[in-house]
Amino acid sequence: MHHLELPGYTVHISDLRSLTGHLNQHLKARTWSRVAVLVDENTEQDCWPLISEANWPTGTERLEIPAGELYKTLSTCEGLWEAFTNLELDRHSLLVNLGGGVIGDMGGFAASTYMRGFSFLNIPTTLLAQVDASVGGKLGVDFNGLKNMIGLFADPRGVLICPEFLATLPYEQLRSGYAEVLKHALIRDRKSWTELAGQSLEDVLDWETLIARSVSIKKAVVEADPNESGLRKILNFGHTIGHAVESLQLESDAPLLHGDAIAVGMIAETWLSYRACGMSGVERDAVAQSIAAVYPRFKLADVTVESVLELMRLDKKNRAGEIRFSLLPSIGACKPDVVLPEEKLGDWLGEALEYYQDTYKPISGNSANN
Amino acid sequence: MHHLELPGYTVHISDLRSLTGHLNQHLKARTWSRVAVLVDENTEQDCWPLISEANWPTGTERLEIPAGELYKTLSTCEGLWEAFTNLELDRHSLLVNLGGGVIGDMGGFAASTYMRGFSFLNIPTTLLAQVDASVGGKLGVDFNGLKNMIGLFADPRGVLICPEFLATLPYEQLRSGYAEVLKHALIRDRKSWTELAGQSLEDVLDWETLIARSVSIKKAVVEADPNESGLRKILNFGHTIGHAVESLQLESDAPLLHGDAIAVGMIAETWLSYRACGMSGVERDAVAQSIAAVYPRFKLADVTVESVLELMRLDKKNRAGEIRFSLLPSIGACKPDVVLPEEKLGDWLGEALEYYQDTYKPISGNSANN
Numbered sequence: 001m002h003h004l005e006l007p008g009y010t011v012h013i014s015d016l017r018s019l020t021g022h023l024n025q026h027l028k029a030r031t032w033s034r035v036a037v038l039v040d041e042n043t044e045q046d047c048w049p050l051i052s053e054a055n056w057p058t059g060t061e062r063l064e065i066p067a068g069e070l071y072k073t074l075s076t077c078e079g080l081w082e083a084f085t086n087l088e089l090d091r092h093s094l095l096v097n098l099g100g101g102v103i104g105d106m107g108g109f110a111a112s113t114y115m116r117g118f119s120f121l122n123i124p125t126t127l128l129a130q131v132d133a134s135v136g137g138k139l140g141v142d143f144n145g146l147k148n149m150i151g152l153f154a155d156p157r158g159v160l161i162c163p164e165f166l167a168t169l170p171y172e173q174l175r176s177g178y179a180e181v182l183k184h185a186l187i188r189d190r191k192s193w194t195e196l197a198g199q200s201l202e203d204v205l206d207w208e209t210l211i212a213r214s215v216s217i218k219k220a221v222v223e224a225d226p227n228e229s230g231l232r233k234i235l236n237f238g239h240t241i242g243h244a245v246e247s248l249q250l251e252s253d254a255p256l257l258h259g260d261a262i263a264v265g266m267i268a269e270t271w272l273s274y275r276a277c278g279m280s281g282v283e284r285d286a287v288a289q290s291i292a293a294v295y296p297r298f299k300l301a302d303v304t305v306e307s308v309l310e311l312m313r314l315d316k317k318n319r320a321g322e323i324r325f326s327l328l329p330s331i332g333a334c335k336p337d338v339v340l341p342e343e344k345l346g347d348w349l350g351e352a353l354e355y356y357q358d359t360y361k362p363i364s365g366n367s368a369n370n
Numbered sequence: 371m372h373h374l375e376l377p378g379y380t381v382h383i384s385d386l387r388s389l390t391g392h393l394n395q396h397l398k399a400r401t402w403s404r405v406a407v408l409v410d411e412n413t414e415q416d417c418w419p420l421i422s423e424a425n426w427p428t429g430t431e432r433l434e435i436p437a438g439e440l441y442k443t444l445s446t447c448e449g450l451w452e453a454f455t456n457l458e459l460d461r462h463s464l465l466v467n468l469g470g471g472v473i474g475d476m477g478g479f480a481a482s483t484y485m486r487g488f489s490f491l492n493i494p495t496t497l498l499a500q501v502d503a504s505v506g507g508k509l510g511v512d513f514n515g516l517k518n519m520i521g522l523f524a525d526p527r528g529v530l531i532c533p534e535f536l537a538t539l540p541y542e543q544l545r546s547g548y549a550e551v552l553k554h555a556l557i558r559d560r561k562s563w564t565e566l567a568g569q570s571l572e573d574v575l576d577w578e579t580l581i582a583r584s585v586s587i588k589k590a591v592v593e594a595d596p597n598e599s600g601l602r603k604i605l606n607f608g609h610t611i612g613h614a615v616e617s618l619q620l621e622s623d624a625p626l627l628h629g630d631a632i633a634v635g636m637i638a639e640t641w642l643s644y645r646a647c648g649m650s651g652v653e654r655d656a657v658a659q660s661i662a663a664v665y666p667r668f669k670l671a672d673v674t675v676e677s678v679l680e681l682m683r684l685d686k687k688n689r690a691g692e693i694r695f696s697l698l699p700s701i702g703a704c705k706p707d708v709v710l711p712e713e714k715l716g717d718w719l720g721e722a723l724e725y726y727q728d729t730y731k732p733i734s735g736n737s738a739n740n
Binding site (some may be wrong): 032033068078079082086088090091092112113114115117138139140144146148149150151152153228255262278287314316318319320 | 391403404444448451452455457458460461482483484485486487508510514516518519520522523555598683684686688689690691
């Protein structure tokens with residue numbers, strides 16, 4: 001069992017039995033005027049049964065939304081606000097978010113803005129949500145095809161993590177979350193990276209410790225910079241290109257899971273780290289190959305230098321339209337706010353996307369770029 | 371010139387020349403990536419010219435929305451977020467809200483949720499916004515006919531108040547804002563009330579001092595309870611019934627301005643204060659008559675005990691569906707969280723609405739109720 005104390009709440013990482021105990025403590029911590037549980041059709045079926053025996057107050061209702069990033073919209077949010085009204089939730093209510101990042105981000109946003117905010121508790125059920133969304137208080141929805149464009153920072157009452165939920169996930173979802181685990185090691189913990197780089201997902205035996213280590217890296221970064229004015233931007237490694245790729249593929253016939261897009265972004269930004277931030281060619285290829293050992297080569301139908309550039313210009317990390325990267329001088333270190341020379345941007349981005357493709361060639365095709 | 375220091379920002383109340391000076395200080399306080407000014411068609415025409423000569427950075431754009439509470443919606447907000455994207459606003463931008471409560475509440479909400487929040491500065495141009503919305507950080511939009519249902523608490527960079535903007539207002543708008551001035555005195559400052567009760571709107575000579583005094587009452591209450599967990603609820607005197615009346619009339623052919631609805635609510639809740647909170651009959655009638663001397667009798671087309679009750683049950687101050695009033699034991703004092711006996715609620719509310727009508731009868735028609 002692991003506990004991570006944050007300024008406003010605690011993250012518990014434990015088995016299912018302890019999770020239920022912590023959940024019951026939250027349920028009786030206050031006289032909640034009403035408790036509701038937000039689920040999607042997957043977590044309703046696979047996850048709710050695991051916690052349905054907790055001491056839910058009489059009248060606890062479940063609210064179900066469709067699963068998937070496509071529904072992380074203002075329109076779904078409006079449906080939630082209407083449901084809150086119908087259930088007579090008020091400022092003294094509690095919303096329990098049972099699901100992945102969409103449930104946590106959108107449920108938290110809906111709760112934090114209804115009547116100017118009521119309490120929510122997160123039970124993240126995907127690896128991605130467990131290691132990424134569980135700390136940091138970033139809430140929101142996508143808007144006009146741009147990820148998390150509308151949102152705010154707000155803390156949950158608590159976060160309850162249990163690796164047993166991971167057994168409910170398809171392999172692809174597990175792999176998607178693993179990208180953030182790799183990222184946390186890459187930006188901040190060389191030792192972790194060395195361990196992770198050598199193993200496949202199937203090799204992981206102790207998920208509780210792996211999750212706790214990954215969350216604690218994120219916690220250290222977020223606590224040093226809660227409002228993302230400086231250090232916290234290093235968490236965006238792989239996300240500048242990754243988000244653009246994710247947005248581009250979102251409405252294609254081959255949409256990428258978040259982590260899969262971030263894996264693409266991490267390989268491409270590892271190239272930029274080599275180009276502009278001093279990473280060695282050896283580390284560059286080692287990082288790319290380790291990522292490629294876990295992630296297959298994705299078909300990037302609509303991804304061109306121009307389309308990626310256009311989307312990157314709308315990135316939330318930018319300042320006055322200037323694209324800002326978080327890049328790796330070396331494994332285990334990350335530098336935020338890297339601005340690439342405007343005249344090189346297109347070329348280097350083209351190289352980075354080409355390097356992504358080359359990484360998957362059976363025999364190294366990178367020599368031309370060295 | 372008056373300055374009120376709040377924890378995160380300062381409210382300046384001054385003439386136009388000083389306001390422009392403070393505005394220029396805000397404009398040069400940081401290298402804003404971009405500055406935009408939010409106006410409606412009225413403030414574009416009447417208020418923008420008064421500050422157009424400030425040192426606006428090159429590229430400052432004005433965003434115009436239609437005037438009026440009817441447009442304080444998520445849909446208008448979506449239009450703003452789209453405009454922010456088109457103007458390439460980012461987290462380092464500044465939005466200047468030039469207008470009444472709708473502009474300030476919605477502009478602040480839109481800015482606080484775009485990319486998880488960027489800075490905004492308020493220049494309230496109506497008396498209502500100057501004395502009420504300028505302090506407290508309540509932001510938001512109406513939703514499904516319910517006032518301010520979606521929103522959050524966030525502070526502006528600063529608030530610049532200038533009574534000269536009041537000259538741009540129709541008399542009705544001035545009267546509407548005056549309801550909050552009366553309310554601040556009633557709940558917290560008997561001496562102010564005594565002065566205000568004796569004067570008509572036309573008698574006010576020193577608006578700067580009147581506004582400063584009213585804002586400082588609100589400031590004292592808000593600072594003692596920023597998240598509305600206790601004392602701050604006294605600011606809701608007149609608002610439980612007033613909001614219901616306002617909502618009911620919103621789509622009628624005779625919609626009420628906010629303050630006019632609050633004037634109705636204050637008279638009705640003065641009756642409840644007498645019924646349930648120990649206010650004397652003498653003070654009750656004195657309060658009602660003083661309010662009635664400023665506000666004409668409004669035609670309340672759709673206002674019935676049942677319709678008001680139904681709306682009050684959705685009030686944000688409630689807890690577990692129980693309606694909570696803020697009532698006056700005496701002039702200058704206010705008690706929050708008053709719960710009326712459920713079995714009396716309908717009757718007393720009926721009496722309160724009748725008392726509102728009776729207040730306007732030429733010869734006192736209240737004797738039957740005494």
